[in-house]
Amino acid sequence: MLHPVGPLPATVYWRRRLLVLGCTLGVVGGGGWVTTAAVGNGPDDGTAAAAAAAPATPVLDQVMPSLAAVDLPSTTPPSPESAASAATTTAPAEGGPCSDDMISVEVRPDPSATPAGSKPTFHLVVTNIASASCVRTLDKGLQEIVLLDGAGSRLWGSNDCVPEASSDTRTLAPGEAVDFPVLWSGLGSQPGCAGDRTPLTPGEYVLRARLDTKTSPDAALTLT
Secondary structure, X not given: OOOOOXXXXXXXXXXXXXXXXXXXXXXXHHHHHHHHHHHHOOOOHHHHHHHHHOOOOOHHHHHOOOHHHOOOOXXXXXXXXXXXXXXXXXXXXXXXXXXXXXEEEEEEEEOOEEOOOOOOXXXXXXXXXXOOOEEEEOOHHHEEEEEEOOOOOEEEEXXXXXXXXXXXXXXXXXXXXXXXXXXXXXXXXXXXXXXXXXXXXXXXXXXXXXXXXXXXOOEEEEEO
């Protein structure tokens, strides 16, 4: 085998053997690559095992959602607190009585700054702030304006020396306002008009009004 025999030179036979050997090695290497690729492209053992271990989704669950995912309406009855809250937010009846929360009461000094000893006019204003007409008693005996100093001491009241009485019941439309003017003498007073009445000195004061049980926010009054 190592010594070629034939009429041709020995180099020719060696070249032929090397060529055949190279072809053989190429075929063997190509087959090994194909086998490796086939094995590499196969399913991963871990993935296949996980897929086999995962439970199959029932056919019914594929069509209908789980009951736990369905938002069912609550059958719990409303609490007494929520029922009461719903009742209080109901629109008032047309033409019924005006409760305190259906009206506003304001006091407006005219002007808000005036010389001491002068006689300004104070306005007691009642407004229907509800969405329906309502009936309210506006008698003079139920109205009052008082004047206080900065410490909250009462210095004057509109009913102290000139109490008035009237019979005045009105139906107030939504948004309707009623103005009751009161002329102040500039003097202090006490209930029942007791004691001496003296002019109030310059300073900062507060006015407050009421209609029966409904009171107003405070309004500032300056005496110069």
